[in-house]
Amino acid sequence: MKLRDVLVISAIVLLDLITKQIVASNMRLYQSIEVIQGFFRITYATNTGAAWGMLSGQMVFFYIITVIALVVMVSLLMKTQNDDLFQRAALWLLLAGTLGNFYDRVVFQYVRDFLDFTIFGYDFPIFNVADISLTLGVGVILLETLLSARRQKHGNI
Template identity: 45%
Template sequence: MLFAIDFLIILAVVVVDQLVKFWVATNISMDAVHQVIPGIFSLTNIRNNGAAWSILEGKTTFFYLITVVALVVLLYFLYQTRGHWLYQISLSLIVAGAFGNFIDRVRLKYVVDMFQLDFINFPIFNVADFSLTIGVIVLFIAIFKEDRLES
């Protein structure tokens, strides 16, 4: 039963990610910035050929390889953690984020990013990136919680 929930989390995040990216790509001009909350949050449309802050820009083959390896390892861990709901939620979010950006890289050769925090110097990100980040935070919580239980 829980494995079905993992699949639903992954599917929901990937679908939302792809829909938001499609909406942004069709409704916001490239590099245009639309303030949503002035001084705090904007929507923009950029193409990211690298990772955060455009590091490793243009290394598409590297991203293909590392993502496939990461997805295989993550799916293995997801299977191995059946019954540990916090691990499964975290890994499902991480898988969804990795897969959402992988779809862009395969289909477009770049990742569509759109969420811009105007009050700090932070990379523009997308739903998949947000899912990855939340997944990693939840994973740290799960590990910390497990370590406390074992102590």
Template identity: 45%
Template sequence: MKKRKLLIHATLLVLVLALDLYTKSFIQHTMKQGESHVLIKNFFSITYVKNTGAAWGIFSGHTEIFYPITLIAAIAIIYYFVKSKSALSRWGLTLVFAGLLGNLFDRVTLFYVRDFLDFIIFGYDFPVFNVADMGVVIGMGCLLLEIIIEEFKLWKYKQSKQV
């Protein structure tokens, strides 16, 4: 990979990480645990939550579980980033890595993750999350899209060989 492209990915990683850490710090210093401010009724609130687990509260109170998982994930992300020839995959891996680092920072320094984005979607009160989580989800979406694109190309190729 060329240095220029690597620099662009590093810049994205730093920007997402900085936005994540800044927003979490701002919420932590301006709100109390459990405090909520409705911005769009029945849709979006800012709610400060100290999350000692993962999404939907799984493994709550067991922060130590996440350290080896995070290390393995980080190694895998770096490995696939270096090996990948796909720009979309690299963008996805960059976003996932930024999210991983943002939540790892919280777990190492605070022993919990600061969450604050609170949505109700079609009546379902979605788990509260943060910018790092957005990076992970959008990044995984990029990786999924890459898989779909590659499978479609393979399918088209196989179809052309049958004619």
């Protein structure tokens, strides 16, 4: 793993942990501050599960799966070519998001969430910077897969 990899991953993890700590230190659990009326709130919540609270309270399961995922992602990052920016960026985002939420699970036995949106009347589950990082990482992989398929289809391999 290169120094650049460590720096980018560390910056994202720090942003995640700092924002979580600011919210946890300044708000009561389930307190909500409306930022954009009817659309965006800062709401301090905790989650002992995965996305949408699935598998709530299954900490040992999360520890095992997370350690396996981290080992796989680090090994992939170490094998990734330096000029393959899409794959490196995806792995940076996935590793950072995984590490940010793993820290919370180990230290607190729950994940701290605070970004709360209502989109077209749907009150979206509350999330955090690590969740954004994970989602963007998956998005980069999907984008690269689509672009790669398109290049192969048009003979631009």
